[in-house]
Amino acid sequence: MADMVERDEPEVIGRRVQRLRRERGLTQRQLAEPSYTSAYISTLEAGRVRPSDDALRHLAERLGVDFEELATGRPARLATALRLRLTEARRTLATGRAQEAAGQYAELLDEAERHGLTEERAAALLGLGECAVETGELRAARERFEEAERLLAGAPLPARVPALRGRAVTHYLAGELRYAVYLLETAIDELNRSGLHDPDALLLLYAGIIGPYMDMGAHARAAQAAEFALALAPQAGDPALVARMHRSVARTLLAEGRIAEADASLAKAAELYRTLQLRTELANCHWMRGYVCAQNGELERAESELRQALTMLAERRAALYSSQVTVELADVLHRRGRSEEASRLLREVLGELSSERGAVHAAAAHRLLGIIAEDAGDTEAAEEHYVRALSLLERAGAAGDLADLCRLLGDLLRRTGRVEAALDAYRTGLGHRTAPGTTTLGPAPAQPLL
Structure with a gap:
């Protein structure tokens, strides 16, 4: 609407009117008639009066330009x-x-x-x-x-949510899980408690927070976020968000052992992304399907899905996501008895990951290299990899993964005769396993108005 346009200062508009009038060969009287006087045009051109919307509409029509162009200097439309x-x-x-x-x-x-x-x-x-x-x-x-x-x-906050969620994703991918959760939970609370109910914005936030929750071991919160996301989906106007939500929800279904439902959720997401031609998100669907298959013991299919994801991500030069999928693929190859190939992939990918860039997956790479080294009888190398992984996970706050890693390290230390050190590792792991997420998270976000 015309009256919503942010106009320039009176003197700027005055100079613009004068220039356009002279370009068109009009006198001040000719421009003014029949609604205004030449004296008014003279005052306006001198920048001593702020023209009303009606005056600008009249002048724009007489000068043959768009209202917005006259008010702001920007070309029409x-x-x-x-x-x-x-x-x-x-x-x-x-x-x-x-x-x-x-x-x-x-x-x-x-x-x-x-x-x-x-x-x-x-x-x-x-x-x-x-x-x-x-x-x-x-x-x-x-x-x-x-x-x-x-x-x-x-x-308003809904307009800022995509940028805020993007910032949270960068922190999440860098391994700063707590801060990513803080950003997303704060926005969710503000939206729900202020009455700014926006289904698309809320769906973006709830879908975005599932991953960090899962990596922190806060499975109950991840499941609740997934439940809210599913309830919001029918109100959302953006099918890409619905597809992203289905992909995220699959992680919580998997954590609860609901393999078939997880696979079905991913299939829905894949179909939506196929329709929307969103190649990276579709690649991520293959990634998660590969993960589901691996957890269900279908290793051949898991390898196929993960390799398809890698091929699609390579087409997009999505380096960070490719590195993360490679870690998952290496785990499948190791479980299929191809540990040498898995080690080669992991060592290559560690060059792409760090504590500042993909900390959780860098830790996963070191953890798997530790397991491979331990299987080969190289306990010194195994311990080194476990300790590196532990350092990365502590920085990221990935509670569930930390507990598992402490168990692996404790078992290794016990087998090599270092009982006290093993007990320390087990105690550390129990501290993270006792109540996933509760040591790093505050109260859960407010529920949406569904």
């Missing part, structure tokens, strides 16, 4: 054109061309900045952040998401 191009950039990203999409978003950001279009600038920054997550550049992604949040600081 520029914002609409930029939004259309933003949609094209999203499609480019969704179909696996992250670098190409980043180029499109960068051009759009430059244009939006030039013309002072705040919402479009924020959308371009959000897109650049998502591209950076795809290629594993977590620091760059976080900076983009933070900048988008700053631009939208005065907007």
Whole structure:
């Protein structure tokens, strides 16, 4: 609407009116008639009066320009054109061309900045952040998401949720699980308790928090978040969010031993992503299906699904996600008796992971290398890998994985005659296993108004 346009200062509008009037060969009287006087036009052009919306509409019609162009200096329908191009950039990203999409978003950001279009600038920054997550550049992604949040600081929370969720994802992928959960839970509480009920925003937050909850061992909270996400799904307008939710929910079903339901949830997600041509998300569905199959003992199918995920992620150059899938594949290969191949993959992938970038999966790689070394009788190497994994998991706060790792380390220490050290490791593990998540999490978020 015209009266919602953020206008320039009176003197800027005055100079613009004068320039356009002279370009069209009109006198001040000709521009003013029949509704205004030449004296009013003279005062307006001098910047001594702030024109009303009605006056601007009259002048825009007489000068043959759009209201917004006269009020702001931006070409007519520029914002609409930029939004259309933003949609094209999203499609480019969704179909696996992250670098190409980043180029499109960068051009759009430059244009939006030039013309002072705040919402479009924020959308371009959000897109650049998502591209950076795809290629594993977590620091760059976080900076983009933070900048988008700053631009939208005065907007309602639902408008800020995509950027906030993106920032939380970068912390999660970097292994900062507690902080990721804090960001997401705080936003969920604010939305639910303030009455800002927005199904898409809530679904994005609940689906996003399932992964961190699972990695922290807070399975009950993950299951509750999944339940809320499923209840919100019918109200959500974005099928991509529904597909993402189905993929996340599968993790909690798996934790509860509901293998068939987990597989069914992933199949629904895969079909939606196939329709939407979201290649990375579809690859993630194959990843999770491979994980489900591995947990169910279907190792041949698990290997097939994980290799398909890797192929699709390689097409998109999604380096960080590829590294995470490779760890899962190595576990399957080890269980199929191909430990040498698994070790080679893990050593390659550790070059892509660190405490700052994929800490949980770096720990998983060291844990598996430790198991392989222990099977081969190299207890010294096994202990070294377990200790490295322990350090990474302690930093990330992955309680459930920590408990399992402490058991492995304790068993190794006991077998090598270091009983006191083994007892210390077991006690540490029991501390994490006693009540998953309760030592690192506060009260659960408020429930949504379903």
